[in-house]
Amino acid sequence: CSEQLLGEASFSDHNLTAFQAETGLQPKKGFTMTAASSNDNLTIAARNNDSVALIAWQLKAKIPNCLGFALTTVNQETGERKVLSTYVPFSAEARARKDWKGEPSTTLPIQKTNWLHFFSGKQGTTLVYEVVPMVGTPGDLKPLDDMKAVSNPVTFTTRIDDQFSCAFTRGILSTQWLAHALPTDADGLPDYQVLIKALMTPGDPLRKRLSGNVPEMWMAPINAARTDGGHVYQALYELADPELVAFMLKPENLPVFSLILGNTGPQDETNAETRRLLHAAGADILDRMIGAWGIAHNKSQVLCNAEGKAISVTTGSANATFTGLCCQSNMIVEMRSRRVAGQFLDYWQRMKADVDQQTKEFREVNGKGCTVTKFKNGTEIEVWFAPNVEDRTKPKDNPPVPPDMARVFECMDAAKQGIYGEVFYPGKPSVVHRMADIWNDHPELDMFMSVSQTMALSGIKAKRRKGRPPLFVVASGREHEFSIFVKELLKLPEAHAVLHGKILVIDPFGDNPVVIFGSHNLGFKASYGNDENLVIVRGNKALAQYVFTNMFDIYSHFLARQAGNARGGKNKGFGVLDATDSWQDKWFTPYRAKQMALLATGVWDGSGLEDPAWLKPEWVVAFQSRPRTASSVVAAAPTTQSADDNEFGQILATPDMTLAALDPAAAPASKDSPAPATSAEVVQAAPAEPTGSQPVAEPTAPAAAADADKSSK
Numbered sequence: 001c002s003e004q005l006l007g008e009a010s011f012s013d014h015n016l017t018a019f020q021a022e023t024g025l026q027p028k029k030g031f032t033m034t035a036a037s038s039n040d041n042l043t044i045a046a047r048n049n050d051s052v053a054l055i056a057w058q059l060k061a062k063i064p065n066c067l068g069f070a071l072t073t074v075n076q077e078t079g080e081r082k083v084l085s086t087y088v089p090f091s092a093e094a095r096a097r098k099d100w101k102g103e104p105s106t107t108l109p110i111q112k113t114n115w116l117h118f119f120s121g122k123q124g125t126t127l128v129y130e131v132v133p134m135v136g137t138p139g140d141l142k143p144l145d146d147m148k149a150v151s152n153p154v155t156f157t158t159r160i161d162d163q164f165s166c167a168f169t170r171g172i173l174s175t176q177w178l179a180h181a182l183p184t185d186a187d188g189l190p191d192y193q194v195l196i197k198a199l200m201t202p203g204d205p206l207r208k209r210l211s212g213n214v215p216e217m218w219m220a221p222i223n224a225a226r227t228d229g230g231h232v233y234q235a236l237y238e239l240a241d242p243e244l245v246a247f248m249l250k251p252e253n254l255p256v257f258s259l260i261l262g263n264t265g266p267q268d269e270t271n272a273e274t275r276r277l278l279h280a281a282g283a284d285i286l287d288r289m290i291g292a293w294g295i296a297h298n299k300s301q302v303l304c305n306a307e308g309k310a311i312s313v314t315t316g317s318a319n320a321t322f323t324g325l326c327c328q329s330n331m332i333v334e335m336r337s338r339r340v341a342g343q344f345l346d347y348w349q350r351m352k353a354d355v356d357q358q359t360k361e362f363r364e365v366n367g368k369g370c371t372v373t374k375f376k377n378g379t380e381i382e383v384w385f386a387p388n389v390e391d392r393t394k395p396k397d398n399p400p401v402p403p404d405m406a407r408v409f410e411c412m413d414a415a416k417q418g419i420y421g422e423v424f425y426p427g428k429p430s431v432v433h434r435m436a437d438i439w440n441d442h443p444e445l446d447m448f449m450s451v452s453q454t455m456a457l458s459g460i461k462a463k464r465r466k467g468r469p470p471l472f473v474v475a476s477g478r479e480h481e482f483s484i485f486v487k488e489l490l491k492l493p494e495a496h497a498v499l500h501g502k503i504l505v506i507d508p509f510g511d512n513p514v515v516i517f518g519s520h521n522l523g524f525k526a527s528y529g530n531d532e533n534l535v536i537v538r539g540n541k542a543l544a545q546y547v548f549t550n551m552f553d554i555y556s557h558f559l560a561r562q563a564g565n566a567r568g569g570k571n572k573g574f575g576v577l578d579a580t581d582s583w584q585d586k587w588f589t590p591y592r593a594k595q596m597a598l599l600a601t602g603v604w605d606g607s608g609l610e611d612p613a614w615l616k617p618e619w620v621v622a623f624q625s626r627p628r629t630a631s632s633v634v635a636a637a638p639t640t641q642s643a644d645d646n647e648f649g650q651i652l653a654t655p656d657m658t659l660a661a662l663d664p665a666a667a668p669a670s671k672d673s674p675a676p677a678t679s680a681e682v683v684q685a686a687p688a689e690p691t692g693s694q695p696v697a698e699p700t701a702p703a704a705a706a707d708a709d710k711s712s713k
């Protein structure tokens with residue numbers, strides 16, 4: 001009976017799943033853990049989340065006359081086979097086309113050893129991937145069928161296991177598929193006004209594609225409570241999305257929730273109209289109007305059953321606005337645990353009693369942390385709430401480390417295999433600074449982090465290692481047209497965040513993986529001034545690799561654009577496939593060979609990755625001084641909290657910064673030699689779904705993966 005109920009969306013199943021989570025029982029259906037497949041020449045593995053699969057294969061040796069690989073999906077329910085499409089051509093003449101129409105990877109093969117496939121089909125679909133070398137010459141390629149490798153099956157679902165469900169927005173706008181889906185404005189950029197109209201329209205195909213499965217997961221607690229007589233306790237920072245607001249205002253939903261709604265600045269511009277509508281409708285709402293020192297930054301919903309017992313909680317980084325759902329990268333997670341949900345409910349009740357003061361008592365209780373919840377399958381969940389230090393504002397010099405950030409740093413310092421992250425603008429000190437320190441001291445670790453704002457990297461020094469991509473990438477769009485690529489829209493006017501996740505994944509392929517997420521921006525400032533939640537999950541490899549897939553996706557996407565923009569559009573030699581088998585050579589360089597093995601086998605060997613004695617950390621971003629004339633002085637930024645962190649106003653008044661130091665092609669070859677010349681390494685895009693899928697080619701260092709692209713992106 002319980003097996004039949006698993007995976008259903010009724011409220012009674014939440015009770016069942018909570019019980020299973022506490023007892024350690026596992027479902028028979030849902031997310032599939034990775035197991036590598038291999039033959040004498042190739043080892044292949046696939047990992048995925050709710051909408052992206054990372055397929056990786058390891059070459060045992062160079063394959064003579066191989067010009068790349070063809071990739072085919074096989075639907076395990078229907079048997080349907082589909083050869084994935086690619087975009088980058090062999091001939092220079094074909095580079096002029098701008099129609100963004102792909103060709104089968106049997107014709108334009110993949111000159112890489114990993115691929116990101118954006119899946120926009122039905123949830124619950126299970127696919128396997130077949131990769132086969134293509135040998136011959138351009139226009140006359142044949143598959144080496146005796147070397148074909150078949151991946152493990154992957155199921156696209158938000159449900160990971162009994163404890164966790166998770167979804168990611170697909171809200172990165174700087175993609176080729178979106179650039180081709182929109183008309184262009186006078187500057188040759190995608191027309192943002194057309195996009196805004198689509199995103200404000202529930203049911204619009206563009207809105208559905210960019211928001212992914214997040215709106216459905218966001219509405220799930222209220223739907224479940226309404227069905228079975230339960231109740232939902234929400235603590236939200238922003239609530240203005242037209243679809244979600246209309247959903248909450250439905251008469252049948254109003255009695256089902258109690259809401260603590262924060263303010264989004266002194267005038268509460270973002271929430272004011274929603275707040276008025278909810279009060280007028282008689283909703284149970286508390287206005288938590290925090291002062292200028294901080295913000296009520298939670299995005300959590302606690303689901304209680306008909307007996308009033310907390311059974312699950314949903315949290316993450318996604319604000320309930322159309323930009324949060326459709327124009328940013330965001331994460332939403334449901335945790336099915338009575339104890340964890342009870343901890344969030346206790347925090348909600350203490351916020352309600354506190355009203356809007358963040359009193360000393362409130363802070364002291366938060367600072368003690370919560371009891372770690374342990375499950376029989378080895379998973380541990382540790383929850384922290386903020387603010388959790390006595391001072392409302394972070395001291396300028398030598399601020400004490402908040403207790404939640406101390407735990408985050410301990411997890412980072414204990415890394416054995418790798419650390420991967422995504423942040424918006426955490427201020428300083430933060431995980432960005434810790435990442436740089438660990439990177440500089442531990443070349444044997446695999447590491448990368450994507451950040452939304454250049455300002456997040458101010459004051460950071462990091463080593464630039466030959467043959468390895470940079471530690472940090474910053475969100476950017478293609479600023480120049482070249483080859484088959486057109487200009488992209490990075491964000492909407494007046495928008496702040498592009499990358500809005502607050503995520504760390506540590507040792508996802510190791511024995512003790514760690515995933516850190518929540519509303520907390522992962523910097524000291526949030527712990528001092530904001531209402532926040534921060535979740536540390538240890539020992540759950542399925543969750544870790546599910547989230548790692550998203551981290552790798554985002555980093556690869558922006559690494560391509562960052563490197564291409566650093567060249568100022570001078571991309572001579574890029575944008576065509578290599579007509580010889582020499583493209584394989586880079587995959588046998590020291591770092592690339594280790595990364596290839598990691599993604600295909602789950603084994604990381606950092607031995608031999610050492611720094612020469614002369615290599616020192618360098619500034620990650622360079623400031624360009626400007627003369628202070630009447631025409632060049634930057635006006636002070638207005639005080640505002642609407643940027644999701646009230647330190648953002650300082651960003652607008654800072655000097656210009658350049659990202660030249662982040663160009664992967666600029667890493668020094670040796671102590672005395674200049675940066676290596678840009679090579680003609682192939683830039684390749686990934687396949688696209690018929691509706692515009694999300695490619696992603698992870699660019700290589702030092703020269704060029706710069707212009708790799710996602711078919712869906």
